[in-house]
Amino acid sequence: MKQAYFDRVYERTYRTLLRYAIVHLSDPTDAEDALQDVYVDFYRRIEQRGHADILSPQAFLLKMLKREIVRRYIERSERRAFEVYDADETEVADPLSFEDVAETRVMAGLVLETAKQLSPDSYRVFVLYYGFQMSVAEIARETQLGAEAVKSRLFRARNEIRRRLTGSGTARSGKEKRQ
Secondary structure (H helix, E strand, O other): OHHHHHHHHHHHHHHHHHHHHHHHOOOHHHHHHHHHHHHHHHHHHHHHHOOOOOOOHHHHHHHHHHHHHHHHHHHHHHHHHHOOOOHHHOOOOOOOOOOOOOHHHHHHHHHHHHHOOOOHHHHHHHHHHHHOOOOHHHHHHHHOOOHHHHHHHHHHHHHHHHHHHHOOOOOOOOOOOOO
């Protein structure tokens, strides 16, 4: 019974809550981790105390997610305050081997890795647009930016990714499909 309830809630809320987490945490991987931590805590809570007192599971989970996001920002700022960078100890990870992977997947991986080097705001907009298939208007609402600011960030992100991958400074222009 509790498992079935959890599964229903998860299916109904995951996509919305993940979008919220990505908007508020610049790294989609960090957003996914934060949301999974919230779902683990939620599952433990309903196992221990049930769910009869939860009137709106989405509102309940959103409140938990907001707390988790705050906790992660606090952790991040504390970590930055105590980090010591030692150039001699830093190692560059070996690039992944994609020999057996289709060319489109290789390119998608390269685009994503290159996109991670963008500013956090541009990266967030890029992931919401291409990763979550959100329209410019939806992104503007979620991020509280104007539609023109979203379009501008998408344009700059695409040009920067193209420049880094091809080495050219050529910019393409065009209207967005999902406005």
